[in-house]
Structure formats: structure tokens, C-alpha cells
Amino acid sequence: MALLRQVAADGEPQERRNAGVERADRDDEDLLDAYSRAVIGVVDAVGPAVVSLGLSGERGPRGAGSGVAIAPDGYVLTNSHVVRGARGVEVGLTDGRRLPARIVGEDPSTDLAVVRAHASGLPFATLASQAPRPGQLAVAIGNPLGFESTVSAGVVSAVGRALRGRDGRLVENVIQHTAPLNPGSSGGPLVDVRGRVLGVNTAIIAMAQGIGFAIPAATASWVVPRLLAEGRVRRGWLGLAGRTRPVPRALARRLDLAASAVEVLQVVPGGPAEQAGVRVGDWIVRFAERPVASIDDLHRELTEWSTGRAAPLGVVRGESPLTVEIAPVEAPADAARDEAAR
Numbered sequence: 221m222a223l224l225r226q227v228a229a230d231g232e233p234q235e236r237r238n239a240g241v242e243r244a245d246r247d248d249e250d251l252l253d254a255y256s257r258a259v260i261g262v263v264d265a266v267g268p269a270v271v272s273l274g275l276s277g278e279r280g281p282r283g284a285g286s287g288v289a290i291a292p293d294g295y296v297l298t299n300s301h302v303v304r305g306a307r308g309v310e311v312g313l314t315d316g317r318r319l320p321a322r323i324v325g326e327d328p329s330t331d332l333a334v335v336r337a338h339a340s341g342l343p344f345a346t347l348a349s350q351a352p353r354p355g356q357l358a359v360a361i362g363n364p365l366g367f368e369s370t371v372s373a374g375v376v377s378a379v380g381r382a383l384r385g386r387d388g389r390l391v392e393n394v395i396q397h398t399a400p401l402n403p404g405s406s407g408g409p410l411v412d413v414r415g416r417v418l419g420v421n422t423a424i425i426a427m428a429q430g431i432g433f434a435i436p437a438a439t440a441s442w443v444v445p446r447l448l449a450e451g452r453v454r455r456g457w458l459g460l461a462g463r464t465r466p467v468p469r470a471l472a473r474r475l476d477l478a479a480s481a482v483e484v485l486q487v488v489p490g491g492p493a494e495q496a497g498v499r500v501g502d503w504i505v506r507f508a509e510r511p512v513a514s515i516d517d518l519h520r521e522l523t524e525w526s527t528g529r530a531a532p533l534g535v536v537r538g539e540s541p542l543t544v545e546i547a548p549v550e551a552p553a554d555a556a557r558d559e560a561a562r
Contacts, residue, residue: 265415286408298407325447348416360399362408374398382463456548459491506534
């Protein structure tokens with residue numbers, strides 16, 4: 221009897237283990253099914269708003285890209301590098317229609333542009349109001365190599381990146397993600413599981429094999445109205461490049477700072493920042509006595525500030541706060557554009 225009890229006792233855990241494995245397999249299948257349903261739901265909701273862009277130059281067709289409609293009356297958000305220099309633009313919809321369009325405006329500093337198709341009542345997507353978080357699901361939709369409505373999925377890997385584009389320009393406040401991108405996907409949306417646009421995918425980052433990058437919706441939210449109003453973003457220029465970084469809690473409490481600040485990555489020789497004494501490694505925390513918690517905050521302040529007018533710039537160097545006087549000047553791209561228009 222003792223032997224039988226021992227066999228029964230030994231067998232019972234084995235049965236429970238088998239049952240546990242079966243439950244685990246079912247749980248994995250349920251998770252994969254839920255993941256698939258989430259991606260399918262995103263594509264069903266946002267896919268009709270994703271468009272292809274056919275571009276032509278002086279010598280005929282010059283390439284293609286992607287975009288996402290953000291209003292029913294034909295306004296499409298895409299990358300600046302996609303449409304730059306194009307003489308003609310055609311918007312292709314998922315229902316097969318090809319619509320003539322025009323470039324409303326572009327902002328090379330954020331690699332964003334708006335084009336308008338000659339149509340109304342188009343399906344459109346909504347920009348997310350909250351910043352993405354590393355680890356969250358992200359779905360990229362675009363037209364790589366001319367294959368319309370191509371979908372790839374991954375996760376947000378990091379936010380607040382500052383990376384150099386193929387033309388040498390430093391693109392700030394970039395989302396890094398794992399949804400694969402290919403030529404032609406530039407300008408398409410990166411979307412969350414609720415169908416909100418987290419950012420606009422860009423393929424201009426050099427050495428980006430296997431890594432996706434997107435310009436955040438928060439950046440687009442303040443760039444787009446300015447493009448609609450003036451065709452460009454007028455902003456003061458400080459002669460520096462930076463990235464949004466979290467501030468250590470103890471330092472934030474001691475100096476009464478926001479939870480994040482702008483870390484200076486580059487200071488342009490001869491620019492306002494160098495003349496003011498700003499150094500690489502400084503953290504910008506205030507501009508004109510207003511708190512600065514991100515690159516977007518700093519850009520917004522510079523769009524409202526008169527060029528040539530000095531402003532106090534609050535920085536933290538090491539762990540010591542200091543204030544310098546800096547006079548923003550007109551951004552070189554704006555100055556060159558104005559000169560060409562004269």
C-alpha cells in the first residue's frame with residue numbers, strides 16, 4: 221500500500237505538470253491571437269487613411285513615398301525629404317483613386333511636410349496626444365517599393381533620440397522602434413493599438429538597418445498648423461542640437477526642475493549658443509524664464525520669440541544651475557529661402 225501511495229503521489233505532480241503545460245500553450249495561443257486582432261484592428265481603422273505619393277521632377281518621375289491623411293478635406297502629413305524638390309505630387313488612395321495634389325509646406329528641421337489632395341470626405345487618422353512609451357506595441361503602415369498598404373509591427377524601443385540624417389542634418393526628438401521600414405515607407409504613420417498616430421516614419425537616418433525611426437506626433441501637432449498658415453516654420457536659431465533626457469529626481473527636486481530637460485549634443489561654431497557660452501553636455505531647463513522639458517518645448521518658445529532679441533537661457537552644468545544671455549537669430553534655412561525669394 222505504501223508503494224501504491226508513493227506511485228500515486230509521484231504521478232499526481234506529473235499530471236498537474238502536463239495540465240500546466242497545456243494551459244500555458246493555450247495562454248500563448250490566446251496572447252498571439254489577441255496580438256493579431258490588435259494589429260488587424262489598427263490596419264482596418266487606419267489603413268484607408270494611408271496614401272501613396274507619386275512624385276515628379278523636372279525630368280519626369282522621381283520616386284514615391286507614403287503619407288497619412290489627417291483631415292477629411294485632403295490634408296496629408298508626410299516627410300519633408302519625400303517631397304523636397306518635387307514639381308508635381310499625386311496622391312494614391314487605397315480605393316484605387318489617384319488625385320492631383322500640391323505641397324502646402326515643409327519643415328526640413330523636423331522632416332515634416334503637408335500636401336493637399338484635391339478631394340473631400342477622405343478617411344483620416346488622428347494624432348496621438350500622449351507620448352509613446354518604450355515597450356508599447358507600434359504598427360507601421362506604408363508603401364515600400366510601391367507595394368501599397370504594407371504593414372509591419374514591433375514595439376517602441378526608445379524616445380527622444382537625436383540622430384543624423386543622410387544629408388548631415390541632426391534630426392531631434394525621434395522615436396526608435398522595431399517595425400521594419402523599407403524605401404517608400406517614409407512618410408507613413410507609426411500607429412498605436414487604438415489607431416492613433418504616434419509618429420511619422422522616416423527613413424533618412426543613416427546606418428539604420430533593421431531599426432525604424434519616426435518623428436513624434438507631438439512634434440507634428442505644432443508644426444502642422446504653422447505649415448498650413450505660412451508654408452514653413454519660422455523659428456529662432458540657437459546654433460545647437462540636443463535631445464530630451466530625464467532629469468535625476470534628486471536633482472530635479474533640489475533645483476525645482478521639470479522631470480526632463482534638453483541635453484546639448486552639438487554647438488555650432490560662431491552661433492548664438494557658442495557666443496553665449498553654452499557647452500556640449502549642458503542641460504537647457506529654461507528659456508525666457510519659461511520651463512523647457514523637451515526639444516518641442518524649446519522649438520515652441522523659439523517660434524514665439526523675436527530673432528535678435530536677447531533672452532535668459534537657464535542651463536544646468538554638472539549639477540550647478542546658471543543663466544546666460546542668448547540672442548536667437550533667424551534659422552539659416554529660413555534666411556536662405558528668404559534671400560532666394562527676393
